[in-house]
Amino acid sequence: MLSFVDLATRPEFAVMAATCRNDHTNWSAMETHRHVQVVLVRQGRFRRRVRGIDMDVDPTVGYIGMPGEEEQFAHPAGGDVCTSISLTPALWRTLAGDTPWLTKSTVYVDARLDLAHRRLLATTRAPDVDYAGAEQLTGLVRHIVDQVIAAPTSAGASASxxxxxxxxxxxxxxxxxxxxxxxxxxxxxxxxxxxxxxxxxxxxxxxxxxxxxxxxxxxxxxxxxxxxxxxxxxxxxxxxxxxxxxxxxxxxxxxxxxxxxxxxxxxAGACLTHTQEQQQAVAWASPP
Structure with a gap:
């Protein structure tokens, strides 16, 4: 079962917490999106298939999905808690360039990106989403752009x-x-x-x-x-x-x-305690 909590929504972007309690090992039906999707994992792990390539997604490896791209998911290890960031194509172009060319869809979540992710979540719980939140969001996306577009080599493309x-x-x-x-x-x-x-x-x-x-x-x-x-x-x-x-x-x-x-x-003071985070994850996953 997949559930979403809206953390911040503006015309150009949306930040949502996604919780999946699904433990099926089979691949889901094909899914597509109208907007650019950036998905970063807080807890758990799952698998994603796109263009015939399978990838393992966990707190150290996220992914970016493009509009119209067909993807499937499997959850052989149980549930997960993710942050799903949706960007309009127009906003994506302002951050990635007019004709961005992705060298890969996986995103290595280094420690600085992990911290940027946590700080983005903190700003969604503060009143100043339009400035502080948008600033954290654009900084996070630029970090990803530098990796998947401006990187001199594609880390995943040449691996067997x-x-x-x-x-x-x-x-x-x-x-x-x-x-x-x-x-x-x-x-x-x-x-x-x-x-x-x-x-x-x-x-x-x-x-x-x-x-x-x-x-x-x-x-x-x-x-x-x-x-x-x-x-x-x-x-x-x-x-x-x-x-x-x-x-x-x-x-x-x-x-x-x-x-x-x-x-x-x-x-300190900006993020949930571990216990509160677990309680919120349970709440996200519980049916209304």
Whole structure:
């Protein structure tokens, strides 16, 4: 079951929270949209098929859909909570250029885009959507435009189906903190491939190294905890597998340009606590 909550709507754009409780493994019927769609995941994961290519969508990989594009979805892992951003073709052209050419439809959600997503959601709960909200929205979309249009190479286009499946399996292990995900070598052994092939496939598919992706996932977990009000940075570092608090701080600052303490202040009071977010996700998914 799919439900939507309208967070902000203007003539040029709409921001909605989408919650899916569907656990079917089969592909849905074909869907199309009139507007440009940007979808970023907050919780869970699902699969999308477009132009015969399957992709795994989770908090580290979103997607952009173009008007009239036929797409299908499957939810083999259960439900998810996403942010769906709809842009009119006219607004899209002002941000992407008059004749934008997409090199790919997947969007690698690096830590800065993750933070921009969270800040956009915060502005939709504030009264100044027309200025602060629109500013956050256009900044977020420009970040995506630079990746899917202005990027010098297409990270996903040249990857083989076998490499895409390999990277998807590695992402699952890293996301779930599998014991084999403690390093490149044990991860490659678990997946029965050479470390070189795994590392090369990862960079080709997502445009970032395996090491940076693993740290990206840990930074997401750190953001979740900071957003929920975590103040024990030493405990946070230990829980996420960092050597110490200084290691956590260096990694977070490298990915986001802010220290954990600065991020806690940035997000304080603007975002829902983790418990409130879970309660709202349940409310979104409940029938009226």
């Amino acid at each position: 189906p076998g490499d895409r499946a390999l990277v998807a399996a590695a992402r699952d292990l890293i996301r779930d903190a599998h014991p084999a995900a403690t390093g490149l070598l044990p991860l490659a052994v678990h997946l029965d491939v050479s470390p070189y092939r795994l590392s090369r496939a990862f960079t080709r598919e997502l445009g970032v190294s395996l090491t940076r992706y693993r740290n990206r996932v840990r930074v997401t977990h750190a953001l979740d905890r900071l957003e929920a009000g975590e103040i024990r940075l030493g405990a946070l570092a230990a829980d996420l597998g960092f050597a110490d608090q200084a290691h956590l701080t260096r990694t977070v600052r490298d990915h986001l340009g802010h220290t954990p303490t600065a991020l806690r202040r940035l997000l």
